[in-house]
Amino acid sequence: MNLVDCKSALKTLKSGLPIIFPTDTLPAIGCLPKFSNIIYEFKKRDRDKPLILMGSEHKQLIDYVHESAKEDYENIASKYWPGALTMVIPASEKQSTILT
Numbered sequence: 001m002n003l004v005d006c007k008s009a010l011k012t013l014k015s016g017l018p019i020i021f022p023t024d025t026l027p028a029i030g031c032l033p034k035f036s037n038i039i040y041e042f043k044k045r046d047r048d049k050p051l052i053l054m055g056s057e058h059k060q061l062i063d064y065v066h067e068s069a070k071e072d073y074e075n076i077a078s079k080y081w082p083g084a085l086t087m088v089i090p091a092s093e094k095q096s097t098i099l100t
Contacts, residue, residue: 013032017031052086
């Protein structure tokens with residue numbers, strides 16, 4: 001495995017390819033949301049199983065949160081992130097085509 005800097009990782013992500021990276025809880029394979037199909041292909045993952053949407057700060061994810069959950073999301077994320085907390089929340093209607 002090649003270790004790369006953030007600039008190289010971002011270039012890889014923008015090209016549509018995934019990267020492997022550490023998280024607070026486990027190693028992860030990730031890509032930009034618009035390229036999420038590649039994760040299903042690489043892992044041979046059932047399309048009915050949702051993927052985790054991650055960001056380095058909670059403000060990066062707010063556009064993916066349904067309007068009805070934004071206040072709760074902001075309160076919980078700002079209190080417990082960064083940290084080993086996964087939230088399951090409804091997706092924004094405008095982002096529902098790329099999220100499950």
